[in-house]
Amino acid sequence: MADTSTAPLRFGTRASTLAMTQARSVADALRRVGHDVELVEISTRGDQSTAPLASIGGTGVFVTALREALLDGRVDVAVHSLKDLPTAAADGLALAAVPHREDPRDVLCARDGLKLADLPSGARLGTGSPRREAQLRALGLGLDVVGVRGNVDTRLSKVSSGEVDGVVLARAGLARLGRLDEITEVLDPIQVLPAPGQGALAVECRAGDAGIADALRALDDPASRAGVTAERSLLAVLEAGCTAPVGAYAEAAEGESGLELYLRAVVASRDGAVSIRKSATGPIGRAEQLGRDLAQELLADGAGAVVDAAESAS
């Protein structure tokens, strides 16, 4: 047994089914290496309100309450969806592990098994994400993008009730909830790039808790961590909040000089009229630099004005 203390590690989690599933999977992985773990539910403003996310402080609302519980000592570990984490470093906290990442792509769940190309002009597609909205509009299919919020079940129910023709969601969330059969098309990153960090989990602890950090390190997947590091350093340079229309996806692959990251990114205006795409490849050990450099290339092509316009509109 790796654990020398008798007290279980207290895992903070939001009460939503998705958050509980995510926390349970990390807790189970830690139990397998010999630790005693208990889950503690923490409620957040993002869960209590169905107002548009941008109006209640962006996706950071999902994270703040868990981080407070960590800093107050009510819990020892917090599990977040990594894409919900603000890019700024959190004082007093450490990102102890990024476990192996799920497939990060977005998916379409549409009525009657329809794929994007089958949807008639004027079809109503539901999403609350400016990034998804911008990229869907940029396809030029005449889709009517309408705002939807709520948990995965709520959003899927808007398709079965006929309120919308389809919704766009993260494949990872559906995978964790056992709802992959709802997918009618996995969206190719050539058309729609996922949010930076999508599909990955972030396992945080207090920066001073070396023993807990050591235990959590066993769950870290270096290739997943490198990928999300590149995506998030790109996002940080663009100074875009998590609700801004920025997509990024870094894939690790064996290259001529060892493991390399292939990073693709998009910045698009909400109406889809402007869409700037770039890609770059670099060694996996220089993930942060790769993201920063690609962000600079996007800025050189006018991405700054697109991001600013989106921020002032939300």
Ligand SMILES: NCc1[nH]cc(CCC(=O)O)c1CC(=O)O
């Ligand atoms: N926006 C909220 C959110 N945060 C994480 C996920 C899904 C799981 C993940 O991306 O890791 C979702 C739902 C979605 O975007 O469909």
